[in-house]
Amino acid sequence: MTDPLLTELHELALEAARRAGALLRDGRPADLAVARTKTSSVDVVTEMDIAAEKLITGFLAEHRPQDGLLGEEGAATAGTSGVRWVIDPLDGTVNYLYGLPSWCVSIAAERDGETVVGVVEAPMRGETYHAVLGGGARCGERPLAVRPAPALGQSLVATGFGYLPERRAHQAEVVRHVIPRVRDIRRGGSAAIDLCDVAAGRVDAYYERGLNPWDLAAGALIAREAGALTGGRPGEPESGDLVVAAPPGLFGPLQELLEELGAWHD
CATH class of the missing domain: 3.30.540.10 (Fructose-1,6-Bisphosphatase, subunit A, domain 1)
Incomplete structure (x- = not known):
């Protein structure tokens, strides 16, 4: 109804x-x-x-x-x-x-x-x-529907960077370690569009640190309704510390990699 x-x-x-x-x-x-x-x-x-x-x-x-x-x-x-x-x-x-x-x-x-x-x-x-x-x-x-989950090494992953120099430096270090483990990285410059691109199957996954509620509220719902999982650190919801969006099967491996690399802190 x-x-x-x-x-x-x-x-x-x-x-x-x-x-x-x-x-x-x-x-x-x-x-x-x-x-x-x-x-x-x-x-x-x-x-x-x-x-x-x-x-x-x-x-x-x-x-x-x-x-x-x-x-x-x-x-x-x-x-x-x-x-x-x-x-x-x-x-x-x-x-x-x-x-x-x-x-x-x-x-x-x-x-x-x-x-x-x-x-x-x-x-x-x-x-x-x-x-x-x-x-x-x-x-x-x-x-809209997310892509079927590829292996982590075959995934196209979108991300973004903050505006504080010390945060950017750590985010760049995280990306340096992510790139060899995935198909490639995309950086479009709009968190909401990145989340919608997950929903539309234009990228396999997305992650970013430092988002605010207005950056992610609409896009995260759209991604979830298209079949993605969203969250932050393992066992936690998406937040300013970290946002991860990916289809089931890819979400866990990407989240674990980001946890290992400390993507949730500066």
Whole structure:
């Protein structure tokens, strides 16, 4: 039986992501500049990140004013409905700043702390990835499914890097040891898209340290609904320490390798 609340949240997330994606795609100024920085001088925010979050939060507040909000660019409202929206208005900001196409809008809805809806809008791909808990994952109308698990040595693995120099140095050391043990590594620059690429079978697996809730909430649900397992260190859920996503059969070996290499610390 369809849950009317989940249907409503899904439709709102799709529309908010579509509007924000169109704003970012069509409204990008030719002289786009950095508005401010966050964790380091290379961790940037543009005026368009801020404008997209304002658009999303305004749209959601208009339709569901009692809901909570958590956004990368500062939105933080507790809400009273049991529903919280987790928003990354522009995942892949550095790509966007440089005119690279791998960026997206990521919107998730939580109900009582559990992610129940995820939408990742990737305008330059012309693709909308979306999922409702228990309902499978899709790109547009096309159902998504992870690839059958290859052996670790035959796996194509996506990853990303943080912005703090000491973290990057350790992440590079981890990758140095991962590369000989897998088919190859991909680094796209958007965690949400990487998770969707696992869901779509475009990569076999993904891992990264240092993600925030807005980076992974929607993409992780989409990956799970497409058949992936997600988690952090062995026996733990995904977190800022580590996120791993892969199909059953590959998830365990990759997670064990990352634990051995200390991918969960700087």
